[in-house]
Amino acid sequence: MFVIKPAWFVKGRSCTTNLLTAFECWTEWLDQGYGVDIVYLDYKKAFDSVDHVKLIEKLHQNNINCKMIKWIAAFLENRKMKVKVKAEFSDLVAVLSGVPQGSVLGPLLFLIFINDLPQWIRNSMVLMFADDTKISCRIRNEKDCVMLQNDLDYLMNWTKDWHLDFNIEKCKTMRIGHKLHNEYKLNGVQLQEVEEERDLGITVVNNLKPSSQCAKATAKAMQVLGLIKRNFVLNDEEDFRLLFNGFVRPHLEYCVSVWSPYLRKDIECLEKVQRRATKLVKGMKYKSYEERLKLLGITSLEKRRVRGDLIQVFRIVKGFDLVNTDDFFELDNGGGHALRGHKWKLKVKRSRLQLRKCFFSQRAISSWNRLPEYVVDAPSVNSFKKRLDDWFEDVDI
Numbered sequence: 001m002f003v004i005k006p007a008w009f010v011k012g013r014s015c016t017t018n019l020l021t022a023f024e025c026w027t028e029w030l031d032q033g034y035g036v037d038i039v040y041l042d043y044k045k046a047f048d049s050v051d052h053v054k055l056i057e058k059l060h061q062n063n064i065n066c067k068m069i070k071w072i073a074a075f076l077e078n079r080k081m082k083v084k085v086k087a088e089f090s091d092l093v094a095v096l097s098g099v100p101q102g103s104v105l106g107p108l109l110f111l112i113f114i115n116d117l118p119q120w121i122r123n124s125m126v127l128m129f130a131d132d133t134k135i136s137c138r139i140r141n142e143k144d145c146v147m148l149q150n151d152l153d154y155l156m157n158w159t160k161d162w163h164l165d166f167n168i169e170k171c172k173t174m175r176i177g178h179k180l181h182n183e184y185k186l187n188g189v190q191l192q193e194v195e196e197e198r199d200l201g202i203t204v205v206n207n208l209k210p211s212s213q214c215a216k217a218t219a220k221a222m223q224v225l226g227l228i229k230r231n232f233v234l235n236d237e238e239d240f241r242l243l244f245n246g247f248v249r250p251h252l253e254y255c256v257s258v259w260s261p262y263l264r265k266d267i268e269c270l271e272k273v274q275r276r277a278t279k280l281v282k283g284m285k286y287k288s289y290e291e292r293l294k295l296l297g298i299t300s301l302e303k304r305r306v307r308g309d310l311i312q313v314f315r316i317v318k319g320f321d322l323v324n325t326d327d328f329f330e331l332d333n334g335g336g337h338a339l340r341g342h343k344w345k346l347k348v349k350r351s352r353l354q355l356r357k358c359f360f361s362q363r364a365i366s367s368w369n370r371l372p373e374y375v376v377d378a379p380s381v382n383s384f385k386k387r388l389d390d391w392f393e394d395v396d397i
Contacts (some may be wrong), residue, residue: 012322015200018129019258031356035139035178043169046131048098051163120154142339145182168274201392210259221251221273234281258310309364328361342373
């Protein structure tokens with residue numbers, strides 16, 4: 001087992017890389033015949049609970065310049081707050097904990113405060129994004145369940161040392177692919193087991209299939225589309241692009257590399273949103289979907305997902321995303337076929353489960369290996385997108 005260090009909201013790290021890393025491990029474990037247990041952790045008033053004394057101690061531990069520490073201490077000390085209810089104010093009360101929200105420095109101080117939390121994990125994988133933390137473990141037998149519980153106990157020791165408590169009522173567990181019934185606890189309190197959980201904006205279910213996320217994304221997009229239909233008249237392509245691309249499509253493509261559908265029913269579930277949206281443009285209602293796409297200068301959502309996968313592969317393989325490339329792909333350096341095409345070809349791996357075969361790191365390889373060398377050798381992400389779009393116009397994918 002292994003530990004993955006935190007992934008903050010900085011360049012090269014994102015919700016997508018966090019979720020891709022998690023699903024890469026989970027689907028691989030399931031494909032190997034193991035189970036997976038996940039514990040979603042929730043801090044109690046995370047940003048408001050940071051102890052100022054402990055924070056200063058953390059700054060010293062990180063070897064931050066003493067003058068800088070004094071400046072930060074002055075930034076935190078002697079703060080007071082009051083509450084307004086209608087026209088009445090409460091008395092001023094000293095603020096002894098918490099990082100100032102709404103400031104640039106506040107989130108940074110919080111990240112420094114919890115940065116060493118993964119070091120307390122001995123056996124499980126931990127992934128963090130700001131104050132969202134999840135730990136997971138490959139489950140072969142009851143011994144692995146005990147190891148995960150031990151890691152939870154270590155985390156409780158961390159919270160006691162640093163005075164940042166978990167909101168145990170909101171911490172949840174999810175059991176995937178096995179029938180062991182070990183109960184996980186924090187501070188002696190049994191955690192609620194769920195079949196579905198919201199993870200960085202997407203819905204994760206206990207079979208890791210994307211159908212539930214597809215349905216919810218479609219429902220939200222349809223809701224927004226209904227608002228557009230009632231309040232706007234789409235006269236031309238520019239109106240359509242402005243409203244659909246800005247307000248509807250983001251619901252259908254947020255972190256979609258993680259949950260891209262592979263069942264035809266789910267693919268059509270998403271596509272029907274764009275089918276309906278394109279009919280709202282003046283003069284398009286009675287044309288075929290393919291004609292509408294061509295006249296509006298757009299592609300199907302299914303083709304856009306292939307494009308998104310290729311962009312994400314490029315970001316990982318070329319190092320634009322700060323993740324370990326070897327966790328996802330292996331360069332195909334052997335055999336005569338590797339000499340044809342481009343030098344960044346990836347090795348195709350065998351998978352047992354459809355879930356694994358259709359996950360990002362497996363499904364994207366064939367499309368990536370087909371790309372011409374001039375596209376793959378793009379010097380930047382934007383350049384790659386431009387070359388990819390130009391190539392797409394000449395091929396059928």
